[in-house]
Amino acid sequence: MRKLVLGVGNPILSDDGVGIHVARALKARNLPGVEVEELPASGLELLDMVLDFDKVVIVDAIQTRGGVPGQIRILEEADFERAVHGSSPHGINIATALAMGRKVVPDRMPKEVVFVAVEAEDLINVSESLSSKVEAALPEIVKRVEKELA
Amino acid sequence: MAGPIINDTTTKTKEKKITIDPITRLEGHGKIAIFLNDQGNVENAYMQIPELRGFERFCMGRHVMELPVLTNRLCGVCPAAHHIASTKTLDAVFDARPTETAIKLRELFYMGQYTHSHIAHFYALAAPDFVLGPSAPASKRNILGVVDAVGVPIGAEVIKHRSHGQKVQEIIGGRATHPVFGLPGGVSKQISPEEQAQLEEMAKSCVGFGKFTIKLFHDLVLGNKDYLDLILNKDAYYLETYYMGMVDKDNKSNFYDGDVRVVDQTGKEVLKFKPDEYLDVISEHVEPWTYMKMPYLKKIGWKGFVTGPQSGIYRVGPLGRINVCTGYTTPLAQAEYEVFKKTMKDLGVTGPVHHTLAFHWARAIEIMHAAERMLELASDKSIMSDDIRGPYGEPKEGVGICEAPRGTLIHHYASDKNGLCTKINMIVATTNNYAAMNTSVVQAAKALIHNGEVSPGLLNKVEMAFRCYDPCNSCGTHALTGAPALEITVKRRNGSVVKTMRNF
Numbered sequence A: 001m002r003k004l005v006l007g008v009g010n011p012i013l014s015d016d017g018v019g020i021h022v023a024r025a026l027k028a029r030n031l032p033g034v035e036v037e038e039l040p041a042s043g044l045e046l047l048d049m050v051l052d053f054d055k056v057v058i059v060d061a062i063q064t065r066g067g068v069p070g071q072i073r074i075l076e077e078a079d080f081e082r083a084v085h086g087s088s089p090h091g092i093n094i095a096t097a098l099a100m101g102r103k104v105v106p107d108r109m110p111k112e113v114v115f116v117a118v119e120a121e122d123l124i125n126v127s128e129s130l131s132s133k134v135e136a137a138l139p140e141i142v143k144r145v146e147k148e149l150a
Numbered sequence B: 001m002a003g004p005i006i007n008d009t010t011t012k013t014k015e016k017k018i019t020i021d022p023i024t025r026l027e028g029h030g031k032i033a034i035f036l037n038d039q040g041n042v043e044n045a046y047m048q049i050p051e052l053r054g055f056e057r058f059c060m061g062r063h064v065m066e067l068p069v070l071t072n073r074l075c076g077v078c079p080a081a082h083h084i085a086s087t088k089t090l091d092a093v094f095d096a097r098p099t100e101t102a103i104k105l106r107e108l109f110y111m112g113q114y115t116h117s118h119i120a121h122f123y124a125l126a127a128p129d130f131v132l133g134p135s136a137p138a139s140k141r142n143i144l145g146v147v148d149a150v151g152v153p154i155g156a157e158v159i160k161h162r163s164h165g166q167k168v169q170e171i172i173g174g175r176a177t178h179p180v181f182g183l184p185g186g187v188s189k190q191i192s193p194e195e196q197a198q199l200e201e202m203a204k205s206c207v208g209f210g211k212f213t214i215k216l217f218h219d220l221v222l223g224n225k226d227y228l229d230l231i232l233n234k235d236a237y238y239l240e241t242y243y244m245g246m247v248d249k250d251n252k253s254n255f256y257d258g259d260v261r262v263v264d265q266t267g268k269e270v271l272k273f274k275p276d277e278y279l280d281v282i283s284e285h286v287e288p289w290t291y292m293k294m295p296y297l298k299k300i301g302w303k304g305f306v307t308g309p310q311s312g313i314y315r316v317g318p319l320g321r322i323n324v325c326t327g328y329t330t331p332l333a334q335a336e337y338e339v340f341k342k343t344m345k346d347l348g349v350t351g352p353v354h355h356t357l358a359f360h361w362a363r364a365i366e367i368m369h370a371a372e373r374m375l376e377l378a379s380d381k382s383i384m385s386d387d388i389r390g391p392y393g394e395p396k397e398g399v400g401i402c403e404a405p406r407g408t409l410i411h412h413y414a415s416d417k418n419g420l421c422t423k424i425n426m427i428v429a430t431t432n433n434y435a436a437m438n439t440s441v442v443q444a445a446k447a448l449i450h451n452g453e454v455s456p457g458l459l460n461k462v463e464m465a466f467r468c469y470d471p472c473n474s475c476g477t478h479a480l481t482g483a484p485a486l487e488i489t490v491k492r493r494n495g496s497v498v499k500t501m502r503n504f
Helices: A015-029 A044-050 A077-085 A094-104 A132-149 B055-058 B064-074 B079-093 B100-132 B143-150 B152-173 B193-222 B225-231 B275-281 B320-322 B333-348 B356-379 B434-448 B457-468
Strands: A003-008 A033-038 A055-062 A072-076 A112-119 B017-022 B029-036 B041-050 B242-247 B257-263 B268-275 B281-285 B294-297 B395-406 B407-415 B419-425 B483-490 B497-503
Touching: A003 A015, A003 A132, A015 A033, A015 A055, A015 A112, A015 A132, A033 A044, A044 A094, A044 B100, A044 B152, A055 A132, A072 A077, A072 A132, A077 A094, A094 B143, A094 B152, A112 A132, A112 B457, B017 B320, B029 B333, B029 B457, B055 B064, B055 B419, B064 B079, B064 B242, B064 B407, B064 B419, B079 B100, B079 B152, B079 B275, B079 B333, B079 B395, B079 B407, B079 B497, B100 B143, B100 B152, B100 B193, B100 B356, B143 B152, B193 B225, B193 B356, B242 B395, B242 B407, B257 B275, B257 B320, B257 B419, B275 B281, B275 B395, B275 B407, B294 B434, B320 B356, B320 B407, B333 B356, B419 B497
Parallel strands: A003 A033, A003 A055, A055 A112, B029 B483
Antiparallel strands: A072 A112, B017 B029, B017 B483, B029 B041, B242 B257, B257 B268, B281 B294, B395 B407, B407 B419, B483 B497
């Protein structure tokens, strides 16, 4: 079974880079049977990267109303249904890219995609560091991703 | 398949302000606010770009050699354009002379960027309007709807060739999305015979896909009178501006290198400048309601959001490039350029094409040119030479320019004697187009919204006026978020909201 952890984000935009920080931490652990990649872009690039894996865990930043920085949410593709077909019909966001893959190259798509979404605090300031609250949550996030891979 | 839906039913609003926020299908959040007068007609419209803090400060004090990999983080869409502009700037900063092989590899890499970026815009962002129709339900007007309409095999070809563009960049640039190969005077990696064969194979396939794209544009758009009428609609989609773009010594379009040419509203050359002369040509205007600056031609001056020879507003990108050049160096792109010119001439248009939606046709021609140029370079066995790095001197100050898919991209750095960055300035493609984009939004809103009658399709047609520029707000404000999102709000004069539409 081919497994991939995909850290999504911009490593020089504060908490937007949390997925990249998690990916780097996991890469250092050298988990058997798990490939780890960074994706600093959005959209169809993501599709190129997930093809031919059985299971993919995507780690990305999220900002919600009232969310607590560092808080983890586990989401599935179905949770993005509204983002694909609802009020966000145009942008090639992650959900649309995956839906495009399921439509066009279904045989090469992973059977399971799990999103580990981390609540971000700062998505405005250019910095290679995470905010202190997200930084503090990093070990817990890494542990959670490992659990999702099991 | 049913025909595209061009118009939908409007409803009368008593509101005075319409906001489109965030703007769908472009990178970075944007917002359009449309203000209505007491009669429900458009008084004014503003395209606002939000804030991002601290990129220049982030770069100051860094070693200038880091800038090609830092500046390309500005954007998840066109990082390769920043990498190339930055690498060329380092050539100037270090007074370096890149070798012939290095120049070929950089340009070949860059054709991969054009292929991936233009295919993504044409098929994912523009095609929904032309396949499903500008007034089709929003839930269908997206790339998934396009695939439903045109069939899975075509969708698969789109994915395949966009990926080829990425793969070309990965082979040469070290990474598909944020490349790492550019050095002052050259590149860091030699190409193996296996890689050259792979590049050539992908380029051949891209040429075939370019031909397909041109045919699709003819069948879908030019073959449909409703679309032709939309493109030729002078009230909504027509600006007589100056144009800017890079050309070679014969004034043929060149994406990688050359002089920057500026033509006026009649097509007459008014300026031709080298990178280090850009500050003599361009000034930047600031408006209090947005974070993005508005460049204009210094010698003409800023006259507000108006067009014509007295206004320094210019346009860049596919429409800018096709209007400043005398054609393309590759045969199939040149043939389609001639079709473009003849078709417009038959419609009574001589000189530059000022029709804003013609951006899409110019972009299709550039998909063709990028593929052909990619094949020319990939077939050249000399790209495998190990002569990939030329001589370079001590760091000082320099400017580098290339044509990003979205238009002219300028980087300017100064260094101290230790190579640490003491000054950085960038004018990106979307910024160059900002004044024109805002003017296009005002024009389309005024032409399309009357007596308070609005509908989702109508507001989408306002969006079409700037979406064809393929703007990338994250670059424009040096923002890095990269998530497409938009809200449109229509407001009354007193600020109360008539209607809000958003995609997040």
